[in-house]
Amino acid sequence: MNRTDCCDSLGDDHLRRIYEYLDGALSAEQLEAVREHLRHCPTCARQRELEELIRARVRRCCQEKAPEQLRASIRMRLTQVRITDVS
């Protein structure tokens, strides 16, 4: 499982691609590329799961859009968990 090789297909900012994917901000072609990548890349698939988790939790807490700071802090905590998990 080579993370770098795998994620290269989405480019450097593939994480942002995943967020855009969830936002529905991609073209049909890009959407298909991300979807295809998620099928083969456990790293990005996991990242997508985490992001969906964040979004679901945020939706439950506040009906409105969550403050960006809250989102950032949740995401940072999840990232730390992920790093601890891997090493």
Ligand SMILES: [Zn+2]
């Ligand atoms: Zn990937």
